[in-house]
Amino acid sequence: MIVRRRDLLLGAGIAMGTTLLPTSLLALAAPNAEVVARSVVSPGNTTRLKRVFAKAARGEPVTLGFIGGSITQGPPQNYASQIAAWWGQRFPNASLSVVNAGLAGTGSLLGAFRVGVDLLSKDPDLVIVEFGVNDASADAYAYEGLLRHILDHRTAPAALLLFMMWEKGGNMQSMQAPIGRHYDLPMISFRDALWPEIEAGRLAWRDVIVDVVHPNDLGNRYAASFCTNFFEKVLRQQAATHGALTLDPLPAPIGSSLYEHVGLMPGTDFAPIDRDGWELTPSQIWGQIWAITQSNARFELDCKACGIALIVGGRASTLLERSIITIDGVEVRPMKAPNFLDRDTIVLLTDLPNSHHSLRLETADFPSSAFGSSGLRALGLFDDPRAD
Numbered sequence: 001m002i003v004r005r006r007d008l009l010l011g012a013g014i015a016m017g018t019t020l021l022p023t024s025l026l027a028l029a030a031p032n033a034e035v036v037a038r039s040v041v042s043p044g045n046t047t048r049l050k051r052v053f054a055k056a057a058r059g060e061p062v063t064l065g066f067i068g069g070s071i072t073q074g075p076p077q078n079y080a081s082q083i084a085a086w087w088g089q090r091f092p093n094a095s096l097s098v099v100n101a102g103l104a105g106t107g108s109l110l111g112a113f114r115v116g117v118d119l120l121s122k123d124p125d126l127v128i129v130e131f132g133v134n135d136a137s138a139d140a141y142a143y144e145g146l147l148r149h150i151l152d153h154r155t156a157p158a159a160l161l162l163f164m165m166w167e168k169g170g171n172m173q174s175m176q177a178p179i180g181r182h183y184d185l186p187m188i189s190f191r192d193a194l195w196p197e198i199e200a201g202r203l204a205w206r207d208v209i210v211d212v213v214h215p216n217d218l219g220n221r222y223a224a225s226f227c228t229n230f231f232e233k234v235l236r237q238q239a240a241t242h243g244a245l246t247l248d249p250l251p252a253p254i255g256s257s258l259y260e261h262v263g264l265m266p267g268t269d270f271a272p273i274d275r276d277g278w279e280l281t282p283s284q285i286w287g288q289i290w291a292i293t294q295s296n297a298r299f300e301l302d303c304k305a306c307g308i309a310l311i312v313g314g315r316a317s318t319l320l321e322r323s324i325i326t327i328d329g330v331e332v333r334p335m336k337a338p339n340f341l342d343r344d345t346i347v348l349l350t351d352l353p354n355s356h357h358s359l360r361l362e363t364a365d366f367p368s369s370a371f372g373s374s375g376l377r378a379l380g381l382f383d384d385p386r387a388d
Helices: 005-010 033-039 047-057 079-090 108-118 137-151 173-182 190-199 217-239 316-321
Strands: 040-042 062-068 096-100 126-130 158-163 187-189 262-266 274-276 278-283 287-292 297-305 307-313 323-327 330-332 345-349 355-363 375-382
Touching (some): 040 173, 047 217, 108 375, 158 190, 187 190, 278 375
Parallel strands (some): 062 096, 158 187
Antiparallel strands (some): 040 187, 278 287, 323 355
């Protein structure tokens, strides 16, 4: 049986909870100073982070936010929970809330659409972004839009970028780090810290990773410690800093602000104009999905936006190959677009007039094996801020 990395990203619940016995000397102890120093890709501008630390030191409530894939979502003792535990110990007088918006198998494209609902609605003070193993090179605009949306939120949260790794030391750091540098953000790399140790034979892959991407308990502890060691360094710097902590304005986009102004319409908010062979069905991942239940089916709804993306259940290629998709009566063929990737978020159009539009899907000869699992989870909607 061939196991794809995407399958592991989507469903490693059991594997992520597995602890393997360490086999190398380094794995028996905390990372040394050289490894920890290597984990810091860039300290960035720490003004926002110092503002959060000052707030916590005053005993005010603080909200930590995390967004990423399955590494962020779980297991219970993952890096996010360990960072939260450090925070509670470091600032015992500050009430702590944690918002974990990790979602298995997803990257910053879907993250940009859902960050407003799943994370920013809780007004976080600090957000850690972990999409280094789920993104593709085509996701640069979405990644930048996600970061701009976070940084421009009303609470002016601090943001830290975390780069994990997949087999052979790979990740999307080469795409994400230049964007992080443009916004002068702190960046921590699990890959940069540990891959040289693995290559040199001082650390075994199985010491810290349970499959091809998910850290075990020790790997999660290392990832958390790289972040908290950086936090401790900033706290030491802060102790010697006096004066107001003023924020720099958000710079112009390095690539695009297209995905800064996007949002999510969950399937439960759909009000179909016309439907046949589509039913709102329970789903493991998002609670409910508008699922296709017969071979020839149709679904139409109205939405207000200047761009539309489908967030699908099941394989996108199955839905797209067997469907005619139209917006305002004009056929859209996303599989013909450059950089098409078969995954859960399919951008249809981004240059529509900012008004109401009719989205219609008509399927023919849809395979019965996909009934009940393939369909629409949500819509991603682009907004034109100039229209307000």
